[in-house]
Amino acid sequence: TDEIYQFKIIDAGEAAAVIDWGTAFEEIINDVDRQASPALIAARFHNMLAEAAICVARHAEIESVALSGGCFQNRYLLERIVRRLAEEGFRPYWHRRVPTNDGGISLGQILAAQMKLTATPPARKKTIKEVTLCV
Numbered sequence: 001t002d003e004i005y006q007f008k009i010i011d012a013g014e015a016a017a018v019i020d021w022g023t024a025f026e027e028i029i030n031d032v033d034r035q036a037s038p039a040l041i042a043a044r045f046h047n048m049l050a051e052a053a054i055c056v057a058r059h060a061e062i063e064s065v066a067l068s069g070g071c072f073q074n075r076y077l078l079e080r081i082v083r084r085l086a087e088e089g090f091r092p093y094w095h096r097r098v099p100t101n102d103g104g105i106s107l108g109q110i111l112a113a114q115m116k117l118t119a120t121p122p123a124r125k126k127t128i129k130e131v132t133l134c135v
Contacts, residue, residue: 051084067095
C-alpha cells in the first residue's frame with residue numbers, strides 16, 4: 001500500500017521543522033480499534049515516515065539527505081525513504097558497507113579523530129614584525 005497516516009509540519013522558524021504526529025497517532029489507534037491488519041498499520045506508519053523526511057528536506061531547502069541510525073536496519077523503511085527521496089529529486093545517502101547503528105558510530109568517531117589529528121591548521125597571517133626582508 002502507498003497509504004500514509006496524516007501528519008502536519010509546523011514551521012518553527014529558520015532553525016527547524018517540527019512534525020505534529022497527533023493526527024497520525026489518532027489514526028493508528030482507530031486502525032487498531034477496528035482490527036486493521038498489523039501489516040497495513042506498519043506500512044502506513046513507515047510510508048508516513050518517508051513522506052515526513054521529504055517534507056523536512058523541503059522545509060530545510062536541502063538537496064542531499066543522509067540517512068543514519070538503527071531505524072534504517074528496517075529494510076522496508078530504508079528502501080521506501082531512499083526511493084521516495086529520489087523520486088522527489090533529492091540525493092539520499094545511506095550506509096552500504098558499514099553498520100547503520102552502533103557499529104558505524106565507532107568508525108565515525110575514528111574518522112572524525114583522524115581528520116582532527118591530520119588537519120592542517122589555517123595559515124597565520126604575518127604581522128609586520130614577522131616579515132623578513134631579503135637584501
